[in-house]
Amino acid sequence: MERLDKFLCDCGVGTRSQVKGILKAGRVTVDGVPERDNGRKVDPDIQTVALDGQVLNLRGRVVVMLNKPAGFVTATEDKVERTVMELLPPEYRRLQLRPVGRLDKATEGLLLFTNDGELLHRLISPKKEVPKVYYARHEGEATQEDVRAFAEGLTLGDGTKCLPAKLEPLGAGRSRVTVCEGKYHQVRRMLASRQLPVSYLERLQEGGLTLGDLPRGQIRELTAGEVELLESL
Ligand code: URA
Numbered sequence: 001m002e003r004l005d006k007f008l009c010d011c012g013v014g015t016r017s018q019v020k021g022i023l024k025a026g027r028v029t030v031d032g033v034p035e036r037d038n039g040r041k042v043d044p045d046i047q048t049v050a051l052d053g054q055v056l057n058l059r060g061r062v063v064v065m066l067n068k069p070a071g072f073v074t075a076t077e078d079k080v081e082r083t084v085m086e087l088l089p090p091e092y093r094r095l096q097l098r099p100v101g102r103l104d105k106a107t108e109g110l111l112l113f114t115n116d117g118e119l120l121h122r123l124i125s126p127k128k129e130v131p132k133v134y135y136a137r138h139e140g141e142a143t144q145e146d147v148r149a150f151a152e153g154l155t156l157g158d159g160t161k162c163l164p165a166k167l168e169p170l171g172a173g174r175s176r177v178t179v180c181e182g183k184y185h186q187v188r189r190m191l192a193s194r195q196l197p198v199s200y201l202e203r204l205q206e207g208g209l210t211l212g213d214l215p216r217g218q219i220r221e222l223t224a225g226e227v228e229l230l231e232s233l
Pocket of ligand 1: 102103104105107184185186187188189201
């Protein structure tokens, strides 16, 4: 437990006297209830402290990578399905992390989370064209004609136009696909449009980051170097 005013100062909200004014103005809530007492004791590991509705934490920006297993939807909540948020250890659930983009329920592999809204929007912006690399198992075998069609930019059955993408055949029933956008079920639909329906999909890389030996279902924080890599995109 620590004093609320100290916690607010440690989060960079302001000096002790500024914090006093902010508290007096009723801008701070503890577990949703306005709190004006600067000597109030709080436990930031259990309680949610917010300023003007923004939840505060001592950690500042956090970026983590999950090796997503199949069976979880990419959403912050869902009435029916299990969500990727359930895979975050409790100490991370309090940090207001949001998934960066989306992997389908059945898709496995690299999924980033961050509490930095600006970084999140940059990474999912179609303008940024962040490359994402997938490993797919599918029916049939990709040909050089398929490679060319991907490189030219596919048009899907419903008229959706895809940006040029890279298809690397890995032998019968296996391919690697690199796309720079994130349309709904994109890789599955792209391969299906070439009569290569997908039975398994895994994201291996995003923006130069790779899963490495992170076990399925586990998370790890990015290194400073990895965060820099994302910043430079
Ligand atoms: N493309 C897909 O079809 N599914 C994913 O989960 C990601 C990319």
